[in-house]
Amino acid sequence: MRSMKITLRKLLKPFIIAVIAGLILFFLFNNLLMPFYVQKGKITKVPDVIGLSLDDAKLRIKESGLDPKEAEYKSDKRYKIGTITMQNPVAESEVKQGRGVYLTISGGEELVEVPNLKGKSVREAVFNLEKSSLKLGSITYEPSEEIFANTIIRQEILPGAKIRAGNIINVTVSQGRPTDKIPLPDVSLKTLNEAEKILTDNGFRLGKTTYQTNPDVLPNTVLEQSPRAGELLQLGHSIDLVIAQKPEQEK
Template sequence: MKNSKTRTVILLICGIIVAAYCLMNFIILPLYTRHWQRVQVPDVTNLSLAAAEKILRHSKLVPMRGEIRFDDAVPAGYTIFQNPVANSFVKKGRRVYLISSKGKRPVTVPQLVGTNMRDAQFSIVQNQLIVGRIAYESDPYYPDGVVTAQSIAPETEVMAGSVIDMTVSKGETMGGLFVPDLYGLTQDKAELLLKRSLLTKGRVSFLESANVAPGLVIHQSLQAGERAARGDSVHIILSKSPQAEALSW
């Protein structure tokens, strides 16, 4: 009799425990957590921000734009990462933070002018750029095979894979130089300009002039714009005051 009562008590206790578990698990906890309001987070990575936001709103979630990072694999404006992650369960109205891509990291265009063509090509490829059209022109300043111009200025930031065109010197051709305009310059400035133009200062003479300040060029033996060869001499005449004595070098 006593054993029967004990068994009944044990069964009663077990029944109470099971009932309490079911009550807690299926009624109280869902009421507390609003389990019926939980939704599964969709996967919106590798989608455009606009598409990702539309899908999240449709799922009763709130999209929030977060950090923007460089990414070589994901195009600019597309999502890289989301938090909470895809397929997790959250309450309706939960914020989902989106990290998006701003595309590939830009690269800097190297200095090519003044380097030989082979080094310039290597530098272009090394900086994740593409060698474009190469034009060849005669140039009085740069020797044969040296880059004289580039299509994009150095230190410019561009996208990897951008094309860089170059102009390469064929060296100087005979008669390929032009005589600079020396009129009104001092002797020192005239000599410097001739040197930069790969020409040589010739004879310097003086002539009285009432219209031009003393010491300035009033005549040159080769006219401005005239073609000349490297090293050609250009004679100049400088003005002097009418009362000064004539000099000739």
């Protein structure tokens, strides 16, 4: 009889262990694994986080069951520094929960470094400024016994300064010695834009422009210049031009 009880206990023990193990597995599957897979397959809408701070954007994305990820910083004058300018996927997209949402963050308005223009010609200055997304502003000429004519003596904004792209830089250019003179280039039959560029590149300034009807040439063509081409002039001299126009343009 005693041996039968021992045998029965031996038979029941594995059965009881198996039942307990099964209950534990069922609990884990039902309460942990199933919710995970169900949640993973859920569809949710991507929230609109454009214009929010990075922290607020991350919080809103997490609240939607998504994973915020910082993509990159980009200059953007439309948005404050540190706010979201772009998101991928876009707002209102339907995606599975857990998906990553990549964020582009504003680095603020683009600032560029002012190049050193001292000692350069006006043409070189224009080239260097354009490379830095800047523009040449007004040119003031003054005599100099030491600096060659048509060379920049100084600039209004110092080299190395950080300013907004598109700004203008005013410069002062040497006329050379008062006795230094160069021949005036011929800009006749050039367009007004071409003539102004030629004059500026050679150290002269565009003066007064008047318009005159002339059916024989295209409108906006230089008909006359004063002083005449070839005259020896000091740099910085203003050159007046007469420009062609159509009869109906005449006032």
